[in-house]
Amino acid sequence: APRVPQVPPSMQQPLPPYEVLPAEVSMEELPRSTTVLMEEPPRPPRDHLVWSLCTTLYGNFCCLGLMAFIFSVKSRDRKVLGDYSGALSYGSTAKWLNITALVIHIIIVVIVIVIIALAVSGVLSHMNPPPPYGRN
Numbered sequence: 001a002p003r004v005p006q007v008p009p010s011m012q013q014p015l016p017p018y019e020v021l022p023a024e025v026s027m028e029e030l031p032r033s034t035t036v037l038m039e040e041p042p043r044p045p046r047d048h049l050v051w052s053l054c055t056t057l058y059g060n061f062c063c064l065g066l067m068a069f070i071f072s073v074k075s076r077d078r079k080v081l082g083d084y085s086g087a088l089s090y091g092s093t094a095k096w097l098n099i100t101a102l103v104i105h106i107i108i109v110v111i112v113i114v115i116i117a118l119a120v121s122g123v124l125s126h127m128n129p130p131p132p133y134g135r136n
Helices: 049-058 061-081 084-127
Strands: none
Touching: 049 061, 049 084, 061 084
């Protein structure tokens, strides 16, 4: 008779809990199914490259747009390499540089519009002086 190797009790693994099938149920009658757990991969962080390019071309106050563009390129490089934490850090810096440049650009545009409006109203008031009061 073939000899079955004996496993020492210290190396035996505990059996998982199970239920005994009733005698009238056979394994062929039970439904068979497989459960597959699908996990979505993490979304890659945003690099804000297009926004940084527009800020560089249209609102590059104190080179903030250029700095945002550089950080966006670094974020894209990190994302390609699979370093999502580095990409998130560079992308966040690019985002805040873009926001800062945009706010400063809006303030400058409003100031320029106010100055032009005041200059135009001053020129128009000198062209048509008001009629003198008290003299006919």
